[in-house]
Amino acid sequence: MSDTAEIKANPMETLSALxxxxxxxxxxxxxxxxxxxFDPEIPADIYELGxxxxxxxxxxxxxxxxxxxxxxxxxxxxxxxTMVENAVASVPGVGVVDVKVVWEPAWSPxxxxxxxxxxxxxx
Numbered sequence: 616m617s618d619t620a621e622i623k624a625n626p627m628e629t630l631s632a633l634x635x636x637x638x639x640x641x642x643x644x645x646x647x648x649x650x651x652x653f654d655p656e657i658p659a660d661i662y663e664l665g666x667x668x669x670x671x672x673x674x675x676x677x678x679x680x681x682x683x684x685x686x687x688x689x690x691x692x693x694x695x696x697t698m699v700e701n702a703v704a705s706v707p708g709v710g711v712v713d714v715k716v717v718w719e720p721a722w723s724p725x726x727x728x729x730x731x732x733x734x735x736x737x738x
Contacts, residue, residue: 632674633672633674633676637708638672640708641672641676641706641708641709642672644706644707645670645672645678645703645706645709646662648702648703648705648706649661649662649667649670649699649702649703650662650663651702652695652698652699652702654666654684654685654689654691654695655690655691655694656690656691657685657735658734658735659727659730659731659734659735660731661682661695661699663727663728663730663731663734664685664726664727664728664731665722665725665726665727665728665731666682666683666684666685666695666722666726667680667681667682667699668681668682668683668717669681670703675710676708676709676710677709677710677711677712677713678703678709678710678711678712678713679712679713679715680699680700680703680712680713680714680715681715681717682695682696682699682714682715682716682717683716683717683718683721683722684716684722685722686722687718692716696714696716697714699714700712700713700714724737
């Protein structure tokens with residue numbers, strides 16, 4: 616059984632047999648953790664910027680994250696995936712975290728939430 620949320624604002628996907636209340640707790644806390652990670656050059660968190668494409672919580676509590684960067688030449692390319700891994704791994708009950716950077720689809724400002732647009736004054 617799977618619980619999938621394929622919404623732009625919520626890239627969480629749960630393919631696990633964990634109890635729904637535990638899945639909900641993990642989802643909420645993982646999102647909160649992702650919102651603590653900021654691109655050093657942009658004053659908005661990576662979740663609201665739309666850099667997180669998919670987060671998958673599995674039966675064994677391992678978590679796979681697919682993310683991108685604003686540009687392949689991003690100066691934070693070396694550190695952001697590690698920051699994401701650490702933020703997700705800090706959630707109680709999360710097992711092994713695997714972060715992969717992908718380039719398709721390419722990131723664009725349309726992926727940003729209204730919150731990020733407000734912070735960056737991009738209306």
